[in-house]
Amino acid sequence: MIGWPYRAPRLFGAFVLTAVLASAGPPAWAAAPADLELRPPNLKPAPKSVEAGMWDDSDRAEAHTRIAAELDTDPALQAYVRGVFCKIAADYCGEARVYVLDRPFLNATCFPNGYVEVWSGLLLRAQTEGQLAYVVGHEVSHFARNHSLSKWNHDKTTRDVATVLTVGVQAGAMFGMVKVAQSGAPNSRQMIDDISDMAQNLNDLIYLGAMAHIMAYSREHENEADRLGFQRAVAAGYEKSTGPDMWTGTIAESRASDFAAVRKADVRASIYRTHPLDQDRIDALKAQGGVVAAPDIDARKRYRAAIRGHLGSWLKDDLRRRDDGQTLFLIDRLSEVGEDFGVLQFYRGEAYRQRRHDGDAPLALAAYKTAVGYPDAPVAAWRELGEALRRAGDKPAAAEAFETYLAKAPDAEDRWLVEASLKTVKGA
């Protein structure tokens, strides 16, 4: 799991989840970790092993995703993302099942059983296919090096060496959570908070359960995954700036938050509870030959073409996080490609409209005005332009905008509302 530059909204008080840990005996498939020993393809765990338990939880998470509401069902997008996975992880391509989930956070995960999730928040934030590939390669490297398992084998939170730890899909793991917090695992309390926040937002306890296997990567593991992910990306022919650019962008997004606590927090703590993101990691990637470079505009355009159809709905989802400063940052960056201004300016307007800070109303108005000048503007842009003009007191312009909306959307469900607004600005 990569993490995300903001916390998912907390709907309930701190919730309960699981803790990880210790198992007796060596892992069923790995020998003592050699430096580049990679998991063989099509591995199956030994029955009754810790790994089998992890697989079972991962299987449940996958079964759940297959029927979940957030599964993105666009076959073209699924095929594209799967294609990127297979480019970066040809060795595991055959056994992997890749799913795109409509979740507005930067995340991708490879579960121990070959079930792979890529979240729409990652697809929105990657600027090029190479950046997407790098992140997937980073996750594949955790998978290839059995990091989740070795974490289990090396942590000890209890004197009882015979106990194994897993994911609490049950509510009764509150005490387990306390134990994790006391365990000394890095940032463990924040880790649990992050999982529980996200899961509460997503209302997904099953997922929580399986995710906890993955969350507790150590700093060393993150560094290794960065290194190996970078190697995979370069070997697959992607540009050398993928890793550094991805993380630099993520830090910048964090700094753009509307919330002081998010901006000021140690970037390490706010983004990567369990895998700190800081200049060290970016420097390590540079030492490997990575470069920080403005991503190639052609590469950005090519990638944009692959995700264009989803841009609007992903931005709409991002607004639900309610950190409009960050959404605006993303829109600014997306705008650098020089395309899709109708959609991008519309959502810029939506972000200002939602945020309602002093001075936001004229900024929303300006954005909607710009949006409607482009052919790809959603028809709602005309309605919102009308409302913004009405608020600003420009009745004739508002009337014109409303009339345009009604002409363009004769079957709009909110037709009668817009007609009522039109009446008020016409003074009728």
Added chain:
Amino acid sequence: MAGCTTTKVKSAAPAMIVQAAPDSKGLLIQPDVQLSLVTASGMHAVRADWSQAAQANLAAAIANDLKGRSHPFEVMDPAASMEGRTGQLLRLNEVVGQSIFIFEYGKPKLPTKKKKFDWTLGEGTQVLRAQTGADYALFVTCRGTYATAGRKLFSFGAMFLLMDVPLGQQKVQASLVDLRTGRLVWFNVATAGSGTDIRTPDGARDLTHSLLKGLPF
């Protein structure tokens, strides 16, 4: 906490359980089983091998029990049926089951449900009836924990999952749904005592016997 929950049969008309007609057909939905190891420190570890063994044992024990009742029945794998209306009914059944646990077996009671056991999946169950020819469906869910030997354990009480499962017990819930009306005509929860282990065929048989004793089918 654990002692607050009693094991009780709940049925639609407690005084008069209407026995299913001899030729009515049943639909057994494969049991949903999850067994965990609980450690001294209170952590739960779901054990895939235990869950699978228990699932197989329970499925076999239930099927045998039903065979002994001379009703024809067929078996459905819920995992393969999550599309369409059937999928909605299966999901709804899960929510109804959760609600029954909380409000019939748990602490806060619903003032709107004081008098009788009145729960339904709705008329949509006729789709299942049309599909399978069954008149009744039997849904079974099992949750259980096994404690590590010789350890002092915390009690989690009502905080454990949906089923108030005291540590070291396995609890099975069964509901019988009349597919003509969608009503839950019978509901039972049975708790395995310390001598019963549903990971073994004998244990599963014993628990199934307690569970389905009063089943009006």
Added chain:
Amino acid sequence: MKTISTASAFVLLALSLIGCGGGTLDGVSPGPMAMGDKHHLTLTRRWADVSPILPQRSKKVRVLSVDGPWLNRVYVARGLQPGEGMLKRQDKEHPVPSFHADMAPTELVEFATDSVSAMGYMRVETSKLRPARFGAADGLRFDLAAKTESGLEVQGTAQMAVAGKKLYVILYLAPAEHYYAATLPDVEEMMRSAS
């Protein structure tokens, strides 16, 4: 199949606090029910007040149910003031959808759908937007469709009105399979009678 909603899990926590042999939730009898200030609506049947087991809702919101909130729930927001929402804000970094006095009608609908999303429902959509009366004030009615995380389809209907600069909401959600239709007539009467 093994979905356990966070709401359920939280209830279990709440249950453990209520204690053994703990009580019954309050019933609400048929007849008039206050909606804040001088407003009220009429109930045509007995409901359970399940507000205590949904702590996420804000204090001005009362939640009624017949079969428990996962099978039917009616939110009654009793005069939200500007800045207030249907859900409780947990901390500074996590705002919840809130009402503002200058909201356009489409923004009010958005407030409702955002709130439903924030409650944990997915893919929330509205349809059949139409006018409604709330006493002397103009209001809105619309229907909703959503899914729970596990894919159970949920339907809903809502009535919203701003009166005296406060927002009044009646919002009903229930699984599409059987439950929505079963209690809809009682909810329609609540909405019709609200003033």
